[in-house]
Amino acid sequence: MFYNARWYDPYLKRFAQADTIVPPGAQGLDRYLYALNSPIQYKDPSGHCQQRTNRTMVTFTSEGQDWTQQEMDVVCQQIYNVAIAEAKMINSRNYLLWRMGEIDSYRPIGPSTALYTIHNGPIEAVRSNETPGWAAYTRSENEIVFYNIRTPDGTIITNYVANHPRLVTHEMGHAVINAFGINEATDINIPSDLLRPLMGDSSIDHLNDINGAVDPNEPFFGYAGGFEDYQFGYIGSRWREEFADMFVGWVYHFGDTPMGAQRNAFMQLTMVNLVDLIP
Ligand SMILES: [Zn+2]
Numbered sequence: 001m002f003y004n005a006r007w008y009d010p011y012l013k014r015f016a017q018a019d020t021i022v023p024p025g026a027q028g029l030d031r032y033l034y035a036l037n038s039p040i041q042y043k044d045p046s047g048h049c050q051q052r053t054n055r056t057m058v059t060f061t062s063e064g065q066d067w068t069q070q071e072m073d074v075v076c077q078q079i080y081n082v083a084i085a086e087a088k089m090i091n092s093r094n095y096l097l098w099r100m101g102e103i104d105s106y107r108p109i110g111p112s113t114a115l116y117t118i119h120n121g122p123i124e125a126v127r128s129n130e131t132p133g134w135a136a137y138t139r140s141e142n143e144i145v146f147y148n149i150r151t152p153d154g155t156i157i158t159n160y161v162a163n164h165p166r167l168v169t170h171e172m173g174h175a176v177i178n179a180f181g182i183n184e185a186t187d188i189n190i191p192s193d194l195l196r197p198l199m200g201d202s203s204i205d206h207l208n209d210i211n212g213a214v215d216p217n218e219p220f221f222g223y224a225g226g227f228e229d230y231q232f233g234y235i236g237s238r239w240r241e242e243f244a245d246m247f248v249g250w251v252y253h254f255g256d257t258p259m260g261a262q263r264n265a266f267m268q269l270t271m272v273n274l275v276d277l278i279p
Contacts, residue, residue: 064129070162078168083111138174173247184239
């Protein structure tokens with residue numbers, strides 16, 4: 001499955017852009033132009049993005065809503081953790097190939113190199129001032145936009161991202177898929193018994209508690225942790241969201257429920273095979 005030759009087609013990488021569609025909503029193009037015309041560039045605020053490396057892992061831009069320090073710190077931490085997981089993935093694979101005599105030398109890479117290799121550079125974190133009804137959207141292999149989340153009376157929840165850090169890692173799961181130019185539904189066969197049950201419609205609906213009211217009929221599924229800790233799949237492709245949620249578990253090695261252990265075992269194999277797609 002993972003060795004399907006067409007995955008090596010460099011043109012396939014172009015299809016990664018399929019996930020870059022501007023989310024529905026007014027002023028989508030205007031919003032984008034705002035960022036292009038009036039970018040507010042933030043520098044690595046906490047040092048997390050440059051920890052043990054001299055390369056920036058995250059750049060911050062604003063589309064009408066300023067980043068808070070806490071938000072930036074959390075985004076940096078999460079992406080740094082993803083980069084470490086990606087480096088381990090690449091290094092363990094290359095080490096094995098070297099031990100098997102398939103490559104001549106082995107030199108481990110660090111997290112920033114892994115991030116740049118897979119995502120073609122740093123991650124651009126965009127803070128939007130819109131309220132589309134979801135918290136974040138991954139536009140490409142290296143661009144994630146974060147939206148306002150509001151209370152029922154319309155107040156913007158301050159530091160929503162900072163208080164839901166795994167959301168960033170979930171979005172990085174989408175970014176990885178975009179980077180490899182693959183389709184979760186057709187290229188990654190998640191066994192059906194590892195999928196979270198649907199709640200009566202064809203779109204996945206893990207997270208109907210975006211304003212804090214947890215649906216008691218939707219028990220935690222797969223990984224430990226509560227809603228908005230390890231489950232962010234909201235509306236859209238079932239497989240896309242399942243993969244992104246399982247990616248969170250893969251990065252943090254969460255598998256302390258029977259289903260979580262099964263999902264983690266599946267992800268270990270999946271991610272190792274994805275390494276072969278790196279040019
Ligand atoms: Zn998602």
